[in-house]
Amino acid sequence: MKKLISCLFVVALTVTVSADLIISEVVDGTLSGGLPKAVEWSNTGSTTIDLSDYKFAKYGNGGSSPSTAALTGTMAPKSVITFTYAGTSNEQTFKDVWGFDADVPLSICNGNGNDVYAILDASDDSVIDVFGTIGSDTYYYQDSYGKRTNAQLTASSTYDSSEWYLPGNNTMDGFTAQQISNAVPGMGYYEQIPEPAIFAILGFIVLAFSRK
Secondary structure (H helix, E strand, O other): OHHHHHHHHHHHHOOOOOOOEEEEEEEEEEEOOOEEEEEEEEEOOOOOEEHHHEEEEEEOOOOOOOEEEEOOOEEOOOEEEEEEEOOHHHHHHHHHHHOOOOOEEEOOOOOOOOOEEEEEEOOOOOEEEEEOOOOOOOOOOOOOEEEEOOOOOOOOOOOOHHHEEOOOOOOOOOOOHHHHHHHOOOOOEEEOOOOHHHHHHHOOOOOEEEEO
16 A cells, blocks of 8 residues: 555656747847847646746757756746846847846847757756757848747647748848837737738737737
C-alpha cells in the first residue's frame, strides 16, 4: 500500500506544458540601433499558464544551441506577454512605438531578422513552439516583422512559414515610430488573427479582444 501511495504522489506532481502557449509576433525595428526588438507570446487557451514552466530562447545566427532566460509569473487565458531588448534606451523605444512598457526586458531579445526564437519546456529544454528553423540563418524578418495567423493557434515544435504573415525583409526601412506602430498594431493585445489573404485585404484593422 505504501508503494502505491508513493507512485500516485509522483504522478500528481507531473507538470504538463500547454499547447496553447505560442509565439504570436516578432519584430526587428528600424529606428536608431535597429530598435525596437520585440517578441510577443499569446495564451490562446482557456486556462492560466504558469510561466515558470517555460524558458524564452534565442538561437543566434544559425546556431543550434540557444541562449535562454527563465521566467516567472502567470498568463491569464486569452492574454499576451511582451518581451523587448533590455536596456534603458531599448525599453524606451518600445514604449515610444506602442505607448506602453514591455512586460519583460531581456538581453537575449535582440533578434536581427535571422535569429530563431523559441518557447522551451523549463524541465528539459525541449522546444514547445518556434519561429524560424533552428540551425538556419535564413533572414525571415530583417527590418520587418512576423505575425502568427489562424493557420496554427496551438504550439508547434517545427517551424512552418504558412503559419505566419511575413511581409518580407526591409519592409519597414525608413519608418518612423508611428509607422512601425501602424504596421504592427496588435503588439500587446490578444487578437483574432486573420489568415494572410484576409490580412492583406483588411490592412491594419485589428480585432482586439482584450489587453492583458
